[in-house]
Amino acid sequence: MKDTRTLGIALTKEACPLCGKAVDGPIIINRRLSSYHAKQVEEMHGKVVGFMKEPCTECQDLMKQGFLLIGYVEAKSGDCSPENIYRSGNQWVIRKEAAEKMFPGKDLSKGAMFFPVEAAHQMGFPDCNLNA
Secondary structure: OOOOOOOOEEEEEEEOOOOOOEEEEEEEEOOOOOHHHHHHHHOOOOOEEEEOOOOOHHHHHHHHHOEEEEEEOHHHOOOOOOOOOOEEEEEEEEOHHHHHHHOOOOOOOOOEEEEEHHHHHHOOOOOOOOOO
16 A cells, blocks of 8 residues: 655654753654655654754753863864764863863853863873773
8 A cells, every 4th residue: 555644743853962962852844745755754753863052951950060071082083063072971060160270261151061081081080981
């Protein structure tokens, strides 16, 4: 029997630009009412379609406690953009004053930054995931 559905709906996901966690994203509906386009939309159901504009709730809560460092593996990363960073799974919160001393001249206004997990290990940060 031929598929005659012409309307497809998908609940997609978006990733946190900091930790990479997938959270519920937009609901997608095809505008071209054809079975081909409906199938394309339905295939997006449950998949990550991009990054959120703001950090997830958990990252925002950590940023309220201080300055958030997101561990990443330099050898597996491209630039420090959310799309090209290889996250280690580590997150550390430090005092904002400590961040200002550690990173003089850096723009810390976003409340978070990516930090090499190897450097964190050398500095004695706890639970560094060097095997990421």
